[in-house]
Amino acid sequence: DVKVTQSSRYLVKRTGEKVFLECVQDMDHENMFWYRQDPGLGLRLIYFSYDVKMKEKGDIPEGYSVSREKKERFSLILESASTNQTSMYLCASSVPSAGLTEAFFGQGTRLTVV
Amino acid sequence: GNSVTQMEGPVTLSEEAFLTINCTYTATGYPSLFWYVQYPGEGLQLLLKATKADDKGSNKGFEATYRKETTSFHLEKGSVQVSDSAVYFCALKGQTGNTGKLIFGQGTTLQVKP
Numbered sequence: 001d002v003k004v005t006q007s008s009r010y011l012v013k014r015t016g017e018k019v020f021l022e023c024v025q026d027m028d029h030e031n032m033f034w035y036r037q038d039p040g041l042g043l044r045l046i047y048f049s050y051d052v053k054m055k056e057k058g059d060i061p062e063g064y065s066v067s068r069e070k071k072e073r074f075s076l077i078l079e080s081a082s083t084n085q086t087s088m089y090l091c092a093s094s095v096p097s098a099g100l101t102e103a104f105f106g107q108g109t110r111l112t113v114v
Numbered sequence: 115g116n117s118v119t120q121m122e123g124p125v126t127l128s129e130e131a132f133l134t135i136n137c138t139y140t141a142t143g144y145p146s147l148f149w150y151v152q153y154p155g156e157g158l159q160l161l162l163k164a165t166k167a168d169d170k171g172s173n174k175g176f177e178a179t180y181r182k183e184t185t186s187f188h189l190e191k192g193s194v195q196v197s198d199s200a201v202y203f204c205a206l207k208g209q210t211g212n213t214g215k216l217i218f219g220q221g222t223t224l225q226v227k228p
Contacts, residue, residue: 035218095214096214
C-alpha cells in the first residue's frame with residue numbers, strides 16, 4: 001500500500017520559533033510537494049522538488065524553505081514562525097510525467113502558531 | 115496562468131439527493147483533470163480523473179466529464195449518502211512539463227443529512 005507519512009498530525013509552536021515539518025514517502029517518487037490548505041483558498045503550492053537537492057518555488061514560498069537530502073524525505077522549514085502561518089500543511093508525491101498520473105497525499109499537519 | 119474555479123460551498127443535501135459540484139478551468143492546451151476528496155481528519159484521496167476531451171472519469175458512483183468546449187469538469191452523483199460528506203477539490207495538471215504539479219480549486223464542502 002502506497003504511503004506518504006507526515007511526522008506530526010498536530011503541532012503548536014510559538015511565534016519566532018524555527019519549525020520543521022517532515023514528510024516521507026515509500027513509493028520511490030521523484031516529485032514531492034508541500035501545499036498549504038486554508039478555508040476558502042483551497043490548496044496552495046509552497047515548494048516542490050523534482051529530485052534530490054532540487055527544488056522550485058511554488059505560489060507562496062515567502063517565509064518557508066525546504067530540504068531534500070534523500071529521495072524519500074522532503075522537509076518544510078518555517079525559519080521564524082508567525083501567526084499567519086497557522087494552517088494545515090499537506091505533503092504529496094508523484095512520478096514526474098505530464099498526463100494522468102496522480103499525486104498521493106499525507107494526512108496533513110495542523111500547525112498552530114501562538 | 116492555469117487556474118481552477120469551483121462553486122462556493124457548503125452544499126447541504128438530504129440522503130439520496132442528486133449532487134452536482136461545478137468546476138471550470140483556465141489552461142492552455144489539454145490539461146489533465148482530477149477530483150480529489152478529503153474526508154474529515156484525513157488527507158486528500160484521488161476520486162476520479164480524465165485526460166482528454168469527452169473522457170468520463172468515474173468511481174464510487176461519482177462521475178465527471180471533460181468538456182473542452184465549456185472548459186468544465188463538473189462532479190455528479192445520482193444518489194448521495196451520509197458517508198459522502200467531505201470536502202471535494204477539483205484540480206488540473208498542465209499538458210506541458212513533467213513536474214506533476216497540481217493546481218487546485220478552492221474546495222467545496224458537502225454535507226449529507228440522513
